[in-house]
Amino acid sequence: RSSWLLLAPLLTPPVPVITAPPCSLCPEGAHRFQWIRNLVPEFGISSSHVKVLSSPAEFYELLKVQIKTAKQRVVMASLYLGTGLLEQELVDCLEETLEKSLEAKGSSNLRVSILLDYTRGSRGRKNSRTMLIPLLQRFPEQVRVSLFHTPNLRGLLRLLIPERFNETIGLQHIKVYLFDDNVILSGANLSDLYFTNRQDRYVLLQDSPEIADFFTELVDAIGDVSLQLQQDDTVQMMEGMEHPYQGDKMTYCEIANRRVMEVINSARTRQELLHAKTFHGSQQGSSLISQQGSQASGGLKPEPDTWIYPLIQMKPFGIQIDEMVTETLLTEAERDARIYLTTGYFNLTQAYMDLILGTRAEYRILLASPEVNGFFGAKGVAGAIPAAYVYIEHQFYSEVCYLHQQERVQLQEYSRAGWTFHAKGLWLYLAGSDLPCLTLIGSPNFGYRSVHRDLEAQVAIVTENKALQQQLHREQEQLYLCSGVVSPSTFEQPNRYVKLWVKLVTPLIKNFF
Secondary structure (H helix, E strand, O other), rough: HHHHHHHHHHHHOOOOOOOOOOOOOHHHHHHHHHHHOOOOOOOOEEEHHHEOOOHHHHHHHHHHHHHOOOOOEEEEEEEEOOOHHHHHHHHHHHHHHHHHHHHOOOOOOOOOEEEEEEEHHHHOOOOOOHHHHHHHOOOOOOOOEEEEEOOOOOOOHHHOOOOOOHHOOEEEOOOEEEEEOEEEEEEEOHHHHHHHOOOOEEEEEEHHHHHHHHHHHHHHHHOOOOOEEEEOOOOEOOOOOOOOOOOOOHHHHHHHHHHHHHHHHHHHHHHHHHHHHHHHHOOOOOOOHHHHHHHHHHOOOOOOOOEEEEEEHHHHHHHHEHHEEEEEHHHHHHOOOOOEEEOOOOOEEEEHHHHHHOOOEEEEEEEHHHHHHHOOOOOOHHHHHHHHHHHHHHHHHHHHHOOOOOOOEEEEEEEOOOEOOOOOOEEOOOOOOOOEEEEEOOOOOHHHHHHEEEEEEEEEEEEHHHHHHHHHHHHHHHHHHHHHEEOOHHHHOOHHHOOOOOOOHHHHHHHHH
């Protein structure tokens, strides 16, 4: 695999080489993962700024509160915006906040930028677009709605594939919700199920201007290469921008790569300079005082005990950072380390499966039972998708048993009456530790789509703070408490019967869901 060649520089030394000399003021516990800053910006923050949420209702209420109190910016990236009453309430909150900002100053500084997927956001007569057009019509100078269209859906393929099925080719899958300097990272979309009974993960990074700036710039970059929704429900590209499916594909992808990598690299440079200025300044110590921090708090900026690394995956644009970091984390995990990995759609890439089966750490993999799969009970062909996931799960479990790895690699199925399961990410517990020091949280599912087809973003959160580690540990425990361990008898249950045609078709279509 070519990705192993890309990983070679990271894997060759026992501890990957870092671009800056180790900082005596940076705690030793962080050094294990500081190699990530070779690839992406490193944001050092206080753990007191991180809050882990646990429920869809909490997530929804937080969204509304944050929208209502925003003064400068609201930036929301999601797969789609639903069309129900709860979603309308969010739109109403946006309208109310925009209205108040105009009344307060006459001309408002508040800007609202929304990034959605074109195909998913255009599905049906009432859709994400029709929900947002009133905002565009009323606040044309303040609101921007961008609809990303994958460059891989074009020509005859675009004409022939029907609505809904066209979403299998590639999507805008990033979920980031930010309000002024507060950022919510999640795997949840802006839809009523995700506000009520669809379990996901959510983390709030409070008062984190550098992180908020980064994700604002990232969403702006993707927005610039996306279709812009107009007040009459038409779409058009920004002037002079290559079209994603009518223009030259290679040219479009090169432009998109350049825009996104500019954001990543410029933020990386800024953070390195900030780190050098803050912690490697003159011996007199004057540069230890952050100008902004001293103005805001009248003293020293608190020493960071938590580090945030944004991991971007956009294979259509040739960007594979998340894949590289995830593979390296799995490869480098030591014997007796524990990795709790969860995905709503268990369809791991071959590389991830090989690493799990071939490395030394213990794995506890949480996945959806058929009844809590988001496709359970769906009409038509989609209704067979849970059975396809059962088949993929059974194949992997059989491989685990064949290799006599049942003790080291354990599968657990999430099951909760009346709920569906959409949580994704991982928690890493170092050998001998009862608390995680690292978590990945965001949009990727660790599957083929996440790696190869869609636009994805998550963050690695590294912390040495015990209180935050306990928050992350409780989050993991809460999810895994609603699960049962998979055994051979699991697949003998009547609801695990997989029809022959599903078994035959699954290998052909598994890369599309």
